[in-house]
Amino acid sequence: MSERRSADVLIVGGGIHGCSTALHCALRGLSVILFEKDHAGRHASGVNAGGVRQLLRDVAEIPLSIASMELWLNIAALVEDDCGFVSEGQILVAEDEAELEIARARVADLRLRGFTHEELIDARELRRLAPAVAETCPGGVVSRRDGAAIPLRATQAFKRRAAALGAVICENERVERVARESGVFVATTPRGVYRAPVLVNAAGAWGGALAASLGEVFPVETIAPMLMITTPMPAFIRPVVILRGRKLSFKQFDNGTVLIGGGHLGKAIPEENRTILDWRKLAVSAQTVWDVFPIMRSATIARAWAGIEARMADDLPAFGPSRLHEGLFHQFGFSAHGFQLGPGAGAVMAELIATGATNTPIDGLSPARFARAPG
């Protein structure tokens, strides 16, 4: 609960996006009140795979992703915590020649657009970077500066830093209602009524409902991507590995445990903060690992879980000013790849709020692209 009842900016949602925006607003001298119905990082931002990935992003997201990467590479300077970030590259492994051909075309296309972070690699370089990958794979694409961080730790580091700079963080406080009254946003929680000229919707899986309550409907659904982690294995791989054809992402930590993900979905029950695993799909992930990493055949699965996330119809976030209300900004719908974007998105959002514009090209993410969407 906060003594303050008004501020320059109200933020709904204490995931990495809300916390990052709070921090960057505070850095620009804006007063901020952030509401989180649970604790910061309780949802997608605290339970994701921690992948800090520029590799394979949609071109509409690449500028924001690159801006974010610059912050990740120096993350301790921003939040006074290294967030467990390590930069050992991410590799897309092509399982056959056809996949390698697609990869080659992709890298060439990115070059034409001026992006150089993705590099085509042959079988030899693949084997050098990731000796444990099955011999049959002919090559792939690497993004060498990519890596991984510890999600909850990172999210809470943003929260702590924002609070240290004066942002008011209200955890365990749910925004039950928002309204716009004579140009000012009014947010009601069980503990009070708060006002500000600017409202940021960083409510993750709950962002669609929040927007809808203000009359702005997005084609968004709630998903529950699943992950599982093994007990420690002998160290055998440094970079994060992802596959294109079969859903798989794969990361070994310093302590030997291996995180297996890749986008198979469980069931989300957002009203109850609950997810349900689909073991038959996790079994498919296990089979893929069995095929691609023979060394993993003796591994033991220690835990599996899922996180609650919002997915847009086009798999891109709603990021930028509302198409209906002045002062309303959307920052949700990251479609299972928004963790890496968190630091940069907060910086760009604060810039937008403070100056009305940004030099980072984000047009492709604009909420306005859904102007013709049904509803």
Added chain:
Amino acid sequence: MTPLADVGRLAGSYDLVVVGAGPAGLAAAAAGAESGLATLLVDENATPGGQIWRAVTTTPMKRRETLGEDFWKGADHVARFDRSNAAYAPRCTVWSLAADARDDGLIEIGLSMGGKARMIAARQTILATGAQERPFPIPGWTLPGVMTAGAAQIALKTSGAVPDGRVVVAGCGPLLYLLANQLAAAGANIVAVLDTTAPGALRSALPEFGDFLRSPYLAKGLRLVAQARRKLRFVSRVTALAATGESRLEGVRFARGGGVDERIACDALLLHQGVIPSINLSNAAGCAHEFDETQHCWRPRLDDWFCASMAGIAVAGDGAGIGGAESAALRGEIAALGVAARLGRLDAGARDARAAPLRAELARCLRGRRFLDLLYRPAPQFLAPPDDATIVCRCEEVTAGQVRDAARRLGVTGPNQMKAFLRCGMGPCQGRLCGPTVAELIAETRDMSLAEVGAYRLRPPVKPITLGELAALPQTEAAIRAVVR
């Protein structure tokens, strides 16, 4: 009873699946089968009996006095289960249990036997997974030679083994005295029993003394303590305790009521300060839990028929709150009546009529429990170790000081968040061993109640399964039949 040795032999779905073959589970499964329900009893052990009646049908300890009459009572309960037509899957671990996972409303259960995994379904489930020992984190408790009293008792029951050399037994609670007596009877060299019962506890328990006087615990309990006091060196009012030694246990150091340090050399130290419900499955299944102030532990929130907040899941026995073997069997029986009624085998009137005498019996056998709970509630210094160097999470070697520091400096307010900072609760035990201690330390540092701090959210698999087992999980009924052949 039909024993099943291969996961492929299980039916794809049952009316009732009972997890755990201790007093509660045996009674629930027998009663379920007797009322005509297709019933499966699953247990990870090779033989029925659970913790208290472990190996009752197979133990080499044939002298009845050694393990005591309560142990041998188990044989009757096993016999009743044997006569029923329930199916029985021994050496079978349930690693996942979920309501709402299927479209048909059945509970989905993931289990493994002999290295093969399988998903089956149940209309109703009764979790009877019993209790686990409350962690007892003292300096040096990770040294070889230190173990829990419960582990020592398992070795005694299953193979007649007693610890070698000089044995010190330390802690509090009925089970501690029982074990000391059992081990002494089996020939262990017990050099001391260090009783950590808090000196003030008797005062807080006293209002409950009236009930205790009329309780079945009384005679039994007094006999146990008297026996231990008479035969063994019994040291009361122990307020500080540490295991000492270089690479293995060499002795214990302790103090009485703030007095000087005393030492006893020993080769084995058995620790125990009571049991708490084992809530792994109900927790991972997403059932609501509440903090029981008297028993100082979490337990699932249940209705009169022991149904949890999730439809189709009931919890019976010590897993629903500590009550001991007799109460566990009664609760299993009552839970099974509830299941039979929900599945249309009994009308509400018949259910209530049959439950009434069981409930009366249950009330009788729980009378006086509060007195014991309050008397043997561990002292604060044994719940949250004062010495910052004491390890609290054995899997990840996290100390009390690290947890206090994260709670204070990083503002961590719950065990789930602590995982991300210290990795405690991320090891193979998933926090089953450190959870209560981590919560105590957070509560102490941030001046919160344990109910506010909360407990670890456990993630399935509740018991580890191998990647190979999961990869081979049959996806279709045809695939399952192919496994059986």
